[in-house]
Amino acid sequence: MCSNGWIRAHATYYGVNDSPASLGGACGYDNPYHAGFGAHTAALSGELFRSGESCGGCYQVRCDFPADPKWCLRGAAVTVTATNFCPSNNNNGWCNLPRHHFDMSSPAFFRIARRGNEGIVPVFYRRVGCKRRGGVRFTMRGQGNFNMVMISNVGGGGSVRSVAVRGSKGKTWLQMTRNWGANWQSSGDLRGQRLSFKVTLTDSKTQTFLNVVPSSWWFGQTFSSRGRQFV
Template sequence: MASMALQLSLAAILLLLSKVSTVEAVAAWAVTDWGDAHATFYGGQDASGTMGGACGYGNLYSVGYGVSTAALSYAMFNKGLTCGACYELVCKLEGSKYCYPGKSITITATNSCPPGSEGGWCDPPKLHFDLSYPMFQKLAQPVGGVIPIKYKRVACAKSGGVRFTIHGNPYFNYILVHNVAGAGDVSALAIKGEKTGWYYMSQNWGQFWSASANVVGQALSFKITLGNGVSTEFSNVAPKDWKFGQTFEADNNFK
């Protein structure tokens, strides 16, 4: 009986360790429970310096993200695959006298905060959000400079459908995906002409995806898979007379 009890105890311990390992294995950019990080700000009081960036979105106002954005540290950027993800942030009152109590913000990841910047706060393995100035000042007094925060992934609320901006040439498709709701972060993209099958694209950089396929003169459909594994098709997004440089909006989005 004692031997049986010992075996059961060991089994319970192994199960517990397995669960702990599973929790610890969740990537920093994917946590849906509160995690610890720090935040700074960049881009000036008008956030003009936050335009462009490592996700490829360009003018953040024209693509709908505005100033509710952040650059993520190397440990969270995930080589651009976290672009488009949304996070809720709160300032830790017990960690800084500059925090505003009861305040929280929701931001979209639109840029990378590279190693060596912001005094090393973005160096691996640190978890860090470099916020636009307008968003930082909603959490804390800017004089605080660096603040401790709690953060977690949340669903992105976007207006309208997913948008696709088509670049490239007849033999090289170069697609920017933006205004993505739900999990927000695109992990895979496929393109299909009305006369072709699916061409699976490769991440080029940020949220630019590329594939060598001649689909000029064909109506285009797309298939997106998000970082959480949810996949949706967007049919006939671009008409057959589409041109390079144009942006097309799907009739649907993720939830």
């Protein structure tokens, strides 16, 4: 780690075929554009991904120009959102534990590195706040008594640590568990009820979104907090 808070890592990129459906990956966002993240996304090595806890978090990444002046752009930096997991492998093992690695979308990668580079560059990174447009989004998934919500477009700390849900017919908050990535699950039939969510981020900030989902909701629909957002 550098004295100013930057941490050493390495970065590669997905390749030229960055279809939106391929970038949501292990966080379950399906389409990062629809989730509010745009084109600047990255898959994180296991050391950074932390079993999905980093999903939605923002990282500022800059190329280490003194270490690689041939391929790094001097003074360039880009902010990426964590949307996927870079698994361990036997091909140089850049994503193997305990390495810090970003496998970035090509639009993000070429903000800091020269085109023509098909390899890997040394970088520095630091965690930064996420700037989002509009409110936090809640996408209802599951079926019957199995409720799952995918939470996206989260500002501020960006990554979610815990979620609780409360139906309009009850008074008790039900703690949800992480199913995978940005998807949180609970049991019990909540259909036909207005739903409120209490969301805590990994930076410990909590917000309560009362009746953000109307009683007419159904699986597959997405609802927004209409401007209520983490900062």
